[in-house]
Amino acid sequence: MNRPSSWMKIIDKIAEGQYVPPQNSMKYEMLRFCTLRSYPKENKPFIIRIAEAGFYYACNGDEVVCYCCGRRKSHWNVNDNPMDVHRQMNPKCSFLVRNSEVNVPIKPTGETSRDTAIKPADETNRDSPKYPEYATKTVRVDSFNTCDCTDISPASLAEAGLFYAGFSDCTRCFYCGIGMRNWSEEDDPWIEHCRWSKNCSFVKQKKGSEFVNLVQMAVQFGNEGNGKRDMVENLLHNDDAAQSVLEMGYCPRIVKHAIARILELKDQPQLTAKRLMEEIFIIEEEEEEQNSNGIIAQTQDRDDTEQLTQNTLKGR
Incomplete structure (x- = not known):
């Protein structure tokens, strides 16, 4: 095992x-x-x-x-x-x-650039491509000849089993039939395919079940992140400790920042005004250091520019 x-x-x-x-x-x-x-x-x-x-x-x-x-x-x-x-x-x-x-x-895991279709299903698997005419990568790439509105290369989309659906930037998987649109440069076709169609046989064969499961786990993390943001907002508006710190004149941004950082701690200490203030002091020190480093860098750039100007003038 x-x-x-x-x-x-x-x-x-x-x-x-x-x-x-x-x-x-x-x-x-x-x-x-x-x-x-x-x-x-x-x-x-x-x-x-x-x-x-x-x-x-x-x-x-x-x-x-x-x-x-x-x-x-x-x-x-x-x-x-x-x-x-x-x-x-x-x-x-x-x-x-x-x-x-x-x-x-x-x-990529187990990926190939060869122009091959998915392997035939065995006798016990009745699953079959919904659009078999797009079973080869070359045909899928050619389907994008009339598409001029996608930010992802046709080769990358076709590699992930997708062909052009004929309007806007809409694509469709030749095997499972899932449709996807509104692509951006940041999107990874394999990840998006796994995300929206975890049971697609083409995806499982090309990437493996572990890759599919890892994508699903990643989606779960993304959802948990949204839940955490909602929790921070709720504490900001409803928690007595947060309200007392806000009444001291601190802006909501820095209080939210402090709450989020406290929630990240392993022992998750109780949210008190004292604990919030301690975290706010740390945040303010870090921001001051960042600003100071930025000023030093700007000063150095200005000094370098002045030195370059002086050297140029001397050379005249």
């Missing part, structure tokens, strides 16, 4: 209501990616790049957290490179220096 994989053990623990530290659960890039599904994407880096850089969503504004070193980053802009940001924040982070040991990236 095969030993259960590491992520299956994580699923079992979650199902039993046990706490799973981010160092164990968020080492899977796919899980990090799915926590970012509710992330505020406007004028931010692509969420797939954020997940690749070791961050998961903290359900607080645009703040994300590294699962290895615990460093937090907020106030992103669209031009930020998440991996470079991570290196600047903590170049000695295990994610950066020992990545292959601590990170499980999203990567």
Whole structure:
């Protein structure tokens, strides 16, 4: 009998209501990616790049957290490179220096680029393709010749069993018949296919049952993230401790931030005004340090520019 994989053990623990530290659960890039599904994407880096850089969503504004070193980053802009940001924040982070040991990236498993159709079903399996005319990848790729409104390459969509449905950016799986639309550059066709059609025989054959189950687990994490955000909102408006801190003049943003961080702690201490204030002081110190580092960097840039100007003038 095969030993259960590491992520299956994580699923079992979650199902039993046990706490799973981010160092164990968020080492899977796919899980990090799915926590970012509710992330505020406007004028931010692509969420797939954020997940690749070791961050998961903290359900607080645009703040994300590294699962290895615990460093937090907020106030992103669209031009930020998440991996470079991570290196600047903590170049000695295990994610950066020992990545292959601590990170499980999203990567193809059992995938092939050959133009082959799905293997015939055995005699005991009556499952068959709903659109057999699109059973080969070449035919599926060609179906996108009349499509000019999808942000995903036809080859990637076709590889995942999808063909063009003939309108907007709508696609359909040749085997299970599931329809999908509203694609963005950040979407991974295999992940979306597994997410919405976990029983598709084509997906199971190409990616394997473990991949499908891992996607479903990732979706569960994303849903739990939304639930946590609702809990923070509820505590902010209804908890006596939170209300007392708000009455001191602290803005709701920083109080929500403090509540979210307290809820992340393993022992989940009681939410008191004192505990909230302690966390708020920590947050304020971290924000002051970030702002200070930004000012230092700007000053250095200005000094470099002035020095360059002086050298240029001397050379005239």
